[in-house]
Amino acid sequence: MRVIQFILLSGIFFFSSCSKLLIKDEKESTATQNFESLWKTADIHYSYFEEKNIDWDAQKGFYGQYVYDGMPDDKLFEVLANMLNVLRDGHVNLIAPFNVSRYPIGAYSPENFNYRLLKDNYIGWDYEITGGLAHTKLYRDGVYIAYLRYPSFSNMLSKADLNYVFGKMKHTKGMIIDLRSNGGGVVSNVYTLGSYLADKERKVYTMYDKTGPGHHDFGRVVEVKIAPSDTLNYTQNVMILTNRTCFSATSFFCTAMKAFPHVLLVGDTTGGGMGAPGYFELPNGWTYRMSVTKTLAADGSNYEMGVPPDIPVVMNPEHESAGIDDIMETAINEILNYKK
Amino acid sequence: MRKIFLFTLFALSFTFHATGQENEVNDMQSLKGLSLDIGSGIYGMKMRDELFSPLIYRGFSFAVPQLKLQWRGKKIQLFSNLITRLGILDQNVKSDWIRTPEILYGWNSDVGFLYNVKQWKPGKRNLWLGLNTTLKWDILMNSRMGNSALNYNFILGSSILGRLEFPFGWKAKDLSILNVIHLHRKSRRLLLAWQLEYPLAGLLVRPSFDGIMYPAFDNPDNGSFWDEENINGYILNPLYIRSQTELSYILKNRNRLKITYHWNYFHVKKYDLSDTFISYGLLFSFVFAF
Numbered sequence: 001m002r003v004i005q006f007i008l009l010s011g012i013f014f015f016s017s018c019s020k021l022l023i024k025d026e027k028e029s030t031a032t033q034n035f036e037s038l039w040k041t042a043d044i045h046y047s048y049f050e051e052k053n054i055d056w057d058a059q060k061g062f063y064g065q066y067v068y069d070g071m072p073d074d075k076l077f078e079v080l081a082n083m084l085n086v087l088r089d090g091h092v093n094l095i096a097p098f099n100v101s102r103y104p105i106g107a108y109s110p111e112n113f114n115y116r117l118l119k120d121n122y123i124g125w126d127y128e129i130t131g132g133l134a135h136t137k138l139y140r141d142g143v144y145i146a147y148l149r150y151p152s153f154s155n156m157l158s159k160a161d162l163n164y165v166f167g168k169m170k171h172t173k174g175m176i177i178d179l180r181s182n183g184g185g186v187v188s189n190v191y192t193l194g195s196y197l198a199d200k201e202r203k204v205y206t207m208y209d210k211t212g213p214g215h216h217d218f219g220r221v222v223e224v225k226i227a228p229s230d231t232l233n234y235t236q237n238v239m240i241l242t243n244r245t246c247f248s249a250t251s252f253f254c255t256a257m258k259a260f261p262h263v264l265l266v267g268d269t270t271g272g273g274m275g276a277p278g279y280f281e282l283p284n285g286w287t288y289r290m291s292v293t294k295t296l297a298a299d300g301s302n303y304e305m306g307v308p309p310d311i312p313v314v315m316n317p318e319h320e321s322a323g324i325d326d327i328m329e330t331a332i333n334e335i336l337n338y339k340k
Numbered sequence: 341m342r343k344i345f346l347f348t349l350f351a352l353s354f355t356f357h358a359t360g361q362e363n364e365v366n367d368m369q370s371l372k373g374l375s376l377d378i379g380s381g382i383y384g385m386k387m388r389d390e391l392f393s394p395l396i397y398r399g400f401s402f403a404v405p406q407l408k409l410q411w412r413g414k415k416i417q418l419f420s421n422l423i424t425r426l427g428i429l430d431q432n433v434k435s436d437w438i439r440t441p442e443i444l445y446g447w448n449s450d451v452g453f454l455y456n457v458k459q460w461k462p463g464k465r466n467l468w469l470g471l472n473t474t475l476k477w478d479i480l481m482n483s484r485m486g487n488s489a490l491n492y493n494f495i496l497g498s499s500i501l502g503r504l505e506f507p508f509g510w511k512a513k514d515l516s517i518l519n520v521i522h523l524h525r526k527s528r529r530l531l532l533a534w535q536l537e538y539p540l541a542g543l544l545v546r547p548s549f550d551g552i553m554y555p556a557f558d559n560p561d562n563g564s565f566w567d568e569e570n571i572n573g574y575i576l577n578p579l580y581i582r583s584q585t586e587l588s589y590i591l592k593n594r595n596r597l598k599i600t601y602h603w604n605y606f607h608v609k610k611y612d613l614s615d616t617f618i619s620y621g622l623l624f625s626f627v628f629a630f
Contacts, residue, residue, distance in 0.1 A: 022605065023388050023396055023616050025432065037394055044611070045550070097437030210550040213611050220548065278550055281393035285433035292550035 029283030030069040031076045037282055038080055038094075039064075042087070044213035047275050047294045048304050052088060059086050074098070077286075087290065088305070090247050091277040095287040105271035109244035112268050112315045112327060113180035121323045123147055131161030132189075137172060138332070145335055146175040146234075150193070153185030153249035157192045159231065166196050166232040174237040174335030176328070184248025184273060194226040194256050197263060199235045201227035204256035207276070207295050218294070226256060237338040238263040239331035242309055246270035252295065254307040259298045264334065267313055267327045269306035370594045370629075371531070377408035377598065379625020385429060385444070387480075389491060389615040391547070393431075401427020401444060406623055417454040417468065423447060429480070446478035454503055468503040472537060476580075478606075478617070493606065493615070495580065497542015503535040529590040537582040541575045546608065546615070581605045594629035 039060050049056055063083040067076065077094065081101030084092050094101040119125055127136035127147075132155020138145045146169035169175060194204070204226050211219030240257055242250075242265055251270045257263040275291025282288065296302055313330045320326075383401045388394070403423050410419040429442040452472030459466050480491040509529040516522050548570050583603040588596045599622060606617040 022607070022618060023386055025396065029433075047550075097435060209548060212549055217549070276550075279392065281395050281431075283394045283433075285395065285431055285435055 031067050031071045032069055034076065034282045034284050034286075035064060035067045035080065038288065039083070041280050042084070042290060045210060045278060045280070045290060045292050046087060047208075047210050047218075047291045048087070048089065049215045051294070051302055051304055054086060059083055073284075077101070084288070084290070089275070089291055090271055090273045091275055091289065091291045093289050095289075097286075105247060105273075106243075106245040109268060110314055111181075111245075112243035113245075114315070114320055114325065117320060117323060117325055118178075118328065122325065122328055123149075130165050131155065131157055133157070133161065133165055135165050135169070137169070138176075140332055141336055143173040143336065144171070145332060146172040147178065148175065149178045150182060152182055153187070153189045153253070155189075156186065157189045159192070159229075162192065162196050162229070163231050166234055169234065170232065172236065174239065174338060175234055176239045176241060176331045176335070178241045179246050179250050179253070180241050180243040180267065180327070181245045182247075182250040183245060184250050184252075187249045187252055187276075190249055190253045190256060191224075191226055194253065195229040196232055197234055197238055197257065197260060198226050198228040199233065199260060199262065201225055202259045203298050204259045205252070205295050205297050207293055210292050224256075226259075235262055237335050239266050239334055240264070241327050241331060242267040242270050242307070243327075244268050244271050244306070246307075248273035251303060251307050255295065255297045255303050258307070258310075264311060265307065265309040266311045266331045266334065267309050269308050269312075270303075272304045272306040274302070274304045370529075370590060371596075372412050372414070373594075374409075374411050374630040375596075375627050376630070377406070377410065377625050377627045379406040379408075379598070379600070379623045380404065381406070381600075381621050381623035381625075383425060383427065383602070383619045383621030385427060385617070385619045387429065387615075387617040389617075390613040391549070391610075391615060392491065396432040397429040397442060398432060399427055399429030399441065399444065401425040401446075401619070401621075403621070403623055406625060408625075415456045417456075417470070419450070419452055419454075421448075421450040423449075443481045444478065445481075446476070448474060448476035450474050452501060454501060464507065466503075466505040468501070468505065470501040470503070471540075472499045472501050473497070474499060474542070491547060492545075493608075493617075494545035495542060497539055497544075497574070499537045499539045499542075499580075501535060501537050503533060506532045508532065531586070531588040531590065531596075533586045533588075535584045535586070537580075539574065539577060539580055541573070544572045544574055544579060544608065545570050546572065549611070579606060579608050588627070596627035596629070598625045598627055599623070600625065 039056075043056055046056075048054075063079055066079045073096070077096050077099055081094050084094055084101060085103050088103060090103050090105045092103060122138060123134075123136050127134050127149075129135075132150060132152065134149040134151075136147050138147050148165065148169075202225060203223055205224050207222040207224060208218040209220040209222070211217055238257075238260075240254060240263060242254060246254065247270065251273050254265055254270055255274065257265070273291075274295040276293040277289040278292035279287060279289045291304075294302070294304065311330055311334065313327045315326045316324075381403045383403065385399050385401060386396065388396045403425055406421070406423045408419060408421045410417065424445075424447040426445045427443075429444055450472050452470055454468035454470035457467055457469050474495060474497055476493075476495040478493050507529065508531075509527060511527040582605070585601045586598055588598045590596050601620070601622055603620045604618065606615070608615050
């Protein structure tokens, strides 16, 4: 009897008090611990070390010399952010309560987009907005050309939206989809919009997931295909306008569209961002994200640093001053000169 | 004032005499048969998943509610159990900056049986052993992290159960005050039980090394939860241990009031990175005996 009572009471006591032993509380973190944690997590999770030829061990030595315990938070943030920017990836951010670091993707390229000019001289101010799409028809040389402006893949696209837009555009000679300065968003919109441009089911890209701590440890492979929509499919000539600040989901879309022969990219190379970001935390509570997958195009090309256009065009500032959008003009001419 | 006090004592004694005529529950036979346990309670939680964060998260969740259907015979207990939990967690780092807590929701359902392998004395201590099948799903939504990162663990497995029961009680003597007021006090029957669960074999689904599911990057061809990379089989791996200590008060009509202390432990380790989740809570329930 007493033995059983003892067992019961010991059990109750044990299971109510050992959570502190199983997850040990830690004291306030130091700058060195935060630096180590960030470096190690990036080392085992980041997916593009090889493609970008980055010596991550060397970065530890270089940036580690600037870290000391007791340094101010903003100084620590600066060192950590600079180390992360070595990755040259717009999907890498350090998020402290007082600041967010980011890699300046578009900083070294011309903007190649002037929406005011576009509205004044090409599409007018009375375009329709359906769901996340602004759209209108341009009239040139006796034919109509469809113009769709999609400013963000975060604007969700429904089938009803696309049925309406593509229904109105089905008798046009060609279509311009203006994705310039579209910073990405929800990748499911890539498949929704892509299905209305698909002539037949095609493999559009392959995603590789990081499955272990080594720089080469990629396991799961997902082949992504886009099949035609069951309602409308636009198979006339399609021009997708891009610039350097097209990023993430927009680069996914551009990569996917390269698999379709009737679709061409016009403009500047996109900003890349072909790795899906994973989210992590530092011991001091700051959050950061980084690419943890990689994506290769259907032909095996790696567009992490940007999807190149089929027709490279840069807006001439003098033409821009005169109200001409060179990228638009090139796309219009391609459609007008296109013969099936 | 003195009159009121005496009247109250008198009234009480009358009441006690009135109930004293009813049958008392005097052995564990009253626990036999079908019963439905409906309860609710609060859990404390503590977790750290080193795959994504070195931080400890603490919080609490509510069980909304617990349902347990049980049939108890002389040698066998069959049961089916469902607990749904909803709660919030916050990190252990103190900050003056505003931040949103994590949201955790989960449920676990169990179907199992217990066999009475040892009874020291009839109606006294009992040792039961049995098997349990568990379906358990905990989902942690990290709303702070941009694309709504999501962490989860899913278990479908069987486990071995050990249960020790210790019925006890006391037979109270009637109380007489000044030979005027006679208080008839009822005998009380209680059941103290401790149940421990240890996993045998099953499937564990966790985020793969690259992590979390990305709703923003989800696509139709992505297998999400059920990808091969995310599914791990296990045999005799103590990745979860559950302990529950129950104290039941048996009412005269075989219904029971029950307090249960749960202690649940989950731990996996891969690539030297561990995920540990501990929850402990008190559930208050009413057991309807049919």
